[in-house]
Amino acid sequence: MDEGGGKYKRGLWTMEEDKLLIEYIREHGNGRWSRVSKITGLKRGGKSCRLRWINYLSPTVKKGDFSRDEEDLIVRLHKLLGNRWSLIAGRIPGRTDNRVKNHWNTHLSKKFEMKKGKNKFCSSSLSVARSHGQAVETQKVFPQLNSIVQVNNIDSNGGVNSRPVVAGVDSLCATDTSSTQVTQQPILSDFMNGDFWFWDDHSFKSLSSILEYPNGDYPPHFVL
């Protein structure tokens, strides 16, 4: 490959280049990006073609401003997942990881990013409620999560106790680390470290593995 060398053009794409790329994809489908320049004569590397298609030319890309709902979802998912932009974008129809990332960096991070260290529980968006009632507020925001999980607590030794809980995005998380609420939710910190697992009869599933199922198409064993 010669993506960074002088063989390929760099910088903003022209309309003519866009046309060539669209024509290529119409005929050959997307993928096999490294062939684009050979077939079309386009002086662009495979990576550049892929990025241009995914982030701009694809008909699935939603252009225009982010809605309040989308912003809210980004903020909550970012709290939950950190800078895993592709995963976040995967939950927001039509938005690409690059656009979500840019929007976060330019608009949202200043507004919403929590100060780290002072209140770790508040910076987590996931809580564990001991009843559906406590999770109701969060279902409006992130219905997929609440609908799929019934989990058991994992104790400090890695064992599973039998107390069922419902996990969800919590907009009403504890604001004070000294409150008793914190001590009642010992597994929150595990969650934040990415070590939280959902138990579904015979196997553990990480939160991120569940989120990777698009559009709520979870395997049957996750559905309550």
Place this chain on the structure above:
DNA sequence: AAAATAACCAACCGCCGACAC
């Protein structure tokens, strides 16, 4: 009106994992 600064965002870069050979 012009220069300086800030904000925005498309595109690039380096790294990594999957895969084929």
Place this chain on the structure above:
DNA sequence: CGTGTCGGCGGTTGGTTATTT
């Protein structure tokens, strides 16, 4: 196994546009 290629990801850059001085 090792090597090369490709596609995907997150971090970063730099050009353009908007705003402020």
